[in-house]
């Protein structure tokens with residue numbers, strides 16, 4: 001290993017990789033980050049979290065201007081959609097943020113190496129160990145980076161659905177759904193999860209008829225069942241149609257649209273759905289193509305998920321992995337926190353992540369947010385718990401705002417009162433959940449939340465009331 005070797009070469013410049021690179025540089029390491037995409041920021045900034053939230057906000061304003069302001073006594077003339085301007089705004093939000101990361105790299109002296117990284121085995125004969133990354137640039141040139149440590153942060157890609165091939169025009173993945181040139185008349189969304197429901201909200205608000213085809217008998221299957229049911233009811237009220245327990249068996253494209261053949265998941269009579277755009281959103285899978293994992297012998301499971309120990313190290317010494325390509329929820333904040341902790345561990349410090357307190361948020365309207373265990377998980381694991389629930393109809397701020405759909409539910413251990421989980425559907429649920437995340441991080445109880453003075457009138461008071469309800473003593477219900 002030469003003196004010019006990097007202390008850490010990170011492969012992948014998404015939320016996991018770029019954050020790890022910056023933290024490692026803060027800790028005094030010499031760091032390079034290899035990224036094959038034209039801009040830094042990974043899936044999240046380029047084709048994920050950020051563009052989807054930009055479109056969710058713009059489409060929410062459009063829908064509100066069209067239908068939502070009359071009650072408030074605000075009368076508008078005819079409201080027009082300028083989709084090109086909406087898309088241009090989204091693109092600017094993305095480019096401002098991705099160039100911001102390039103600036104942060106400069107500020108922290110992280111070398112940004114453009115190109116595709118592959119890990120070289122130390123010993124070609126045995127394939128053991130790894131201490132170099134070869135980077136192939138867009139022009140085919142190669143650069144070798146000596147590395148004392150290598151961090152794989154290559155993220156994930158959309159899971160394909162056999163027989164429904166994505167062309168990013170008529171049959172799109174989330175990437176195509178973020179850049180449609182016109183509002184579809186009828187959009188079929190395959191998969192009632194995070195991506196399906198967020199993108200269905202965007203295009204539904206802009207005027208598309210939405211049909212969501214979900215294989216299981218409920219949407220957002222990992223979430224608390226009561227929340228999922230309520231969520232579906234609210235989305236139905238907004239105009240979405242759901243075909244649950246249904247599978248797509250074929251897709252036939254024509255010049256004018258796509259005809260999908262669907263049938264009950266357990267078998268039965270097939271039917272056809274005609275639409276102009278299909279979004280395939282049936283999950284994501286780790287992306288590790290071309291990294292050379294086999295050559296250095298990194299263990300993955302049958303789904304390609306890289307196996308790591310408690311310190312994010314793979315079975316190959318000096319090779320670490322974080323983010324969407326390792327086990328756990330595929331969320332940007334999880335990837336970022338793993339990036340920080342992994343860099344600290346490589347620097348000889350200790351760090352930990354509480355995987356029981358990672359929030360998950362669906363940024364629809366209303367938002368849906370959850371942390372910790374669901375009622376189903378607690379029941380299945382035999383934990384005795386108390387549930388406290390408070391509806392937004394009884395919250396004065398929700399009434400004043402006209403956003404009364406949904407509720408806060410807090411689950412606490414029956415004996416110790418420790419908060420084990422919380423599930424919120426309602427206005428600003430994604431912000432409200434963090435109060436409970438904080439309580440859980442500090443090992444707090446429902447009584448702790450109930451005794452904290454909450455500002456009035458706020459949506460947060462619904463969290464306090466749900467905590468009081470755990471002990472059967474809500475005030476406003």
Ligand code: FAD
Nearest residue numbers: 012014015016036042043048049117155323324330331332
């Ligand atoms: P990624 O962000 O995927 O970054 C990996 C990077 O590695 C990519 O830029 C890729 O080009 C690069 N790369 C891969 N292989 C190589 C190689 N060999 N050499 C060089 N570079 C390579 N999560 C949230 O928490 N909140 C949200 O609101 C949210 N919304 C989303 C919306 C959509 C439409 C999608 C698709 C995802 C969303 N996610 C959201 C998930 C989030 O984007 C991911 O969890 C997050 O990006 C994972 O970060 P990562 O660093 O592990 O991987």
Ligand code: NAD
Nearest residue numbers: 191192193194195196213214215281282283284330361362
């Ligand atoms: P998902 O796992 O959230 O949802 C996929 C859905 O597709 C599930 O309901 C599943 O039952 C269903 N499904 C699977 N196979 C099917 C089939 N053959 N036919 C019909 N339905 C089928 O996955 P996603 O929506 O693709 O999103 C991928 C990941 O990206 C998410 O798990 C999440 O981690 C991340 N993400 C997060 C956010 C956010 O944090 N707001 C937003 C978008 C994406």
